[in-house]
Amino acid sequence: MKHILAVDGGNSKTHAVIVNESGDLLGQGFSPGTNYTGTGPALFLSRLQSAVDQAMNKADLQPGEIDYVQYGLAGADRPEDRVILNQLVSSMPFQHWGLECDTLQGLRSGSPEYLGVVIICGSGTNAAGRDKYGKTVQIGGFGYRFGDAAGGAFMAQETFRAAIRSWETRDDKTMLEEMVPKELGFSTMGELYRFALDNQDFSVPSALTHVLHEAAEKNDQTAISLLRNVGEELGKAGKAVINQLPALHEVMIPIVLNGSVLQKGKSPDLINRLKETLENNGIHDYELINSTILPVHGSVFLAFDALGIAIPYEKIHAHESFQIGKEDES
Structure with missing residues (x-):
């Protein structure tokens, strides 16, 4: 055995x-x-x-x-x-051992043929693909400075920023203004704001990604907009992979969704915008695979x-x- x-x-x-x-x-x-x-x-x-x-x-x-x-x-x-x-x-x-990038590992988890596209949105984000010839491509994975605009850490930061901008009245009101400080153990956004300014080691916790999803489920328009923006970014990453692997157009493209934001969050606002972005870029023959x-x-x-x-x-x-x-x- x-x-x-x-x-x-x-x-x-x-x-x-x-x-x-x-x-x-x-x-x-x-x-x-x-x-x-x-x-x-x-x-x-x-x-x-x-x-x-x-x-x-x-x-x-x-x-x-x-x-x-x-x-x-x-x-x-x-x-x-x-x-x-x-x-x-x-x-x-x-x-005896083999080593692969965790992105392509994610593709294999949902594609028995080990071809197609994988879009990852966990704590960070990237996308990759593999065609029938074994050619691989990776898009992103190196953070905001290198073009990424998705992933749990990014989403938590955007949630924190939205709460501040609502509190300051720079933007429309959002329930994130109340939900964010409550999640972090503060009474008001002002109290949290001052604490964050006065404590240089303060960092935005990834738990705010869950708050973002909860607010969207309550029909908060700011939260919905943030999730849609992430969906668009993920769709663009998937499109970029397919553009660089033209052989994928010869098949119904498996697009595997991987990472906690996609596999646990499963936001319809995010997923629908991801699909819209693919289809607006001429990608229609695909199968979205979001396994458990x-x-x-x-x-x-x-x-x-x-x-x-x-x-x-x-x-x-x-x-x-x-x-x-x-x-x-x-």
């Missing part, structure tokens, strides 16, 4: 799972994010080892009993990044592919610990 170790190393969390070739989940582990560009090499390895050790201990396996390891890692965006990451993971005690499975699935499937083993999709998809929001972090 072959054993597979799969790792999803994202910006905010690292998830390691061990499955056997029958699709049984034997163990899993969690640690903070492992984007080496932010953590540095030493902390990257420490966090990666922690998640892997937890999974190995729960599965009661030794490194020599793992037949293949698939790493899906944030930060593996450029060839020079991959050189560094390959050197780092080669120090792990496994003989965790990104680590992509690494599981890539490992099965590498070993040439048929994937027991039904069993893997049915396991509750592989579902968004149901992973066991105990």
Whole structure:
């Protein structure tokens, strides 16, 4: 019986799972994010080892009993990044392994043929694609300064800004003016504003992304507008990927939505604007795939592919610990 170790190393969390070739989940582990560009090499390895050790201990396996390891890692965006990451993971005690950017791991999680487009909106954002020839393209992923205008951190900041602008009467009133300070433990926006000014280490928490969704559900027009803007940005990123992979026009294009904002939030305002943006740019033959499975699935499937083993999709998809929001972090 072959054993597979799969790792999803994202910006905010690292998830390691061990499955056997029958699709049984034997163990899993969690640690903070492992984007080496932010953590540095030493902390990257420490966090990666922690998640892997937890999974190995729960599965009661030794490194020599793992037949293949698939790493899906944030930060593996450029060839020079991959050189560094390959050197780092080669120090792990496994003989056979593969490494892929977590973006393309996300594509594989929703595309059995491993082609199409993936649009990611988690703590950050990017988009990528792969055609039938194996050609890949990535758009974004390097932050606001490099053109990104989506992702949970960006959305939280826009939510905070909207609350301030409403309080100052620069813009129309929004319920975010009351919801934001309440979420952060303050009585008024003015109180929060003064605290943020007087405490230079204050940073806008990502939890405000949830507040943004809640306000939109209550029909707050400012919140709806912010979510639509993000949907448009994600649609533009998807369009850019397709423009650079013309072979995708030969098929019905799978467009996989990945990341917590898309997989947990599922805002109709955001999704509808994303679709409108694609279609306004002449992209009509596509299938939007917004699954409930965790990104680590992509690494599981890539490992099965590498070993040439048929994937027991039904069993893997049915396991509750592989579902968004149901992973066991105990």
